[in-house]
Amino acid sequence: MILSSSDAISVTNLEKRFGDFVAVNKISFSVKRGEIFGFLGSNGSGKSTTIRMLCGIITPTSGGGTVAGHDIVGDPEEVKQSIGYMSQKFSLYEDLTPFENLRFYLGVYSVKPALWPQRIDWVLKMTRLQNARDRLTKELPPGWRQRLALGCSLLHKPDVLFLDEPTSGVDPVTRRHFWDFIGQIANEGITVFVTTHYMDEAQFCERIVIINAGVIVASGTPREIIAAACPRRRDADLNDAFIALMSRRDK
Numbered sequence: 001m002i003l004s005s006s007d008a009i010s011v012t013n014l015e016k017r018f019g020d021f022v023a024v025n026k027i028s029f030s031v032k033r034g035e036i037f038g039f040l041g042s043n044g045s046g047k048s049t050t051i052r053m054l055c056g057i058i059t060p061t062s063g064g065g066t067v068a069g070h071d072i073v074g075d076p077e078e079v080k081q082s083i084g085y086m087s088q089k090f091s092l093y094e095d096l097t098p099f100e101n102l103r104f105y106l107g108v109y110s111v112k113p114a115l116w117p118q119r120i121d122w123v124l125k126m127t128r129l130q131n132a133r134d135r136l137t138k139e140l141p142p143g144w145r146q147r148l149a150l151g152c153s154l155l156h157k158p159d160v161l162f163l164d165e166p167t168s169g170v171d172p173v174t175r176r177h178f179w180d181f182i183g184q185i186a187n188e189g190i191t192v193f194v195t196t197h198y199m200d201e202a203q204f205c206e207r208i209v210i211i212n213a214g215v216i217v218a219s220g221t222p223r224e225i226i227a228a229a230c231p232r233r234r235d236a237d238l239n240d241a242f243i244a245l246m247s248r249r250d251k
Helices: 047-054 076-082 098-108 113-126 142-153 172-187 222-229 238-250
Strands: 007-018 021-032 036-040 062-067 083-086 160-164 191-195 207-212 215-220
Touching (some): 021 047, 021 191, 047 062, 047 191, 083 142, 142 172, 215 238
Parallel strands (some): 036 191
Antiparallel strands (some): 007 021
């Protein structure tokens, strides 16, 4: 059942337990349609478990939510059809060309063959890879492969795009260009849910949730989070706020 909502993602009291261990502890938040939303936390904070629940991969212990209007507990397969996902490993076949990678993922996403030429042209144009379509992917610079991986995740035109540390291991200039690209995607109405360890990147998010030990410790715009976490420091940035919030929780 598709629900009518102004939110692309909405979760309430979402919890995941593994035996006695509570990985995600009754968290609640929402993401607006077309928003660039940051989900931050240190390693082991509960980020990956939350994302896996939102993507319909694992079932919550309690609580629930919707992604692109589909219930993550009752309609996990519908959720999977409505989202795109890009991990830090890119998931490309390097012995194939960009064109061949795109054609392969069109089949994976069960896009109707009649739409393949239009979708391939759309992605190649959007990623500025028209002139590289027939080169081997392994010969492309890292930033180009990154754009190709993102393009593959968009072939079925998802409502929500999950980016899990998508710029890990690339240089600062490439990261900045990639975020310009993310902005273009959001302008087309796609909701972008991103995790990153780079606080300078997180500044590009419209809103952020920070999670630690399975609990949300801050939420708001980057400016709001900095002001709340470091009220006496005019020179504080998001990195300072993140460290302050992690330190408070650890105590």
